[in-house]
Amino acid sequence: MANEKNTAVSKNAKNGGLKRAGGSISRWFREMKSELKKVVWPTRKHTLNNVIVSVTVMVASGIVLWAFDQLATLIVQSLISIGG
DSSP, X not given: OHHHHHHHHHHHHXXXXXXXXXXXXXXXXXXXXXXXXXXXXXXXXXXXXXXXXXXXXXXXXXXXXXXXXXXXXXXXXXXXXXXX
8 A cells, every 4th residue: 555655656746747847947938038028139330339349459459469479579589599
């Protein structure tokens, strides 16, 4: 009797677990959809402005890093020529 009861409970727990997992997944998608409706998407002009600023900052950073690299190379070569 106890074994039959435990078997029935374990089957129900497994099925209920699957139903709950499916329900939580569908609830997650519903919540995600409702949250995406609240998002204020940027305009094309705002996006273009952000892209231009980003590219400008990347180019400026690249130039600064290149200049420091050239300076470091010059310093190391000078030290090698003095010591060698």
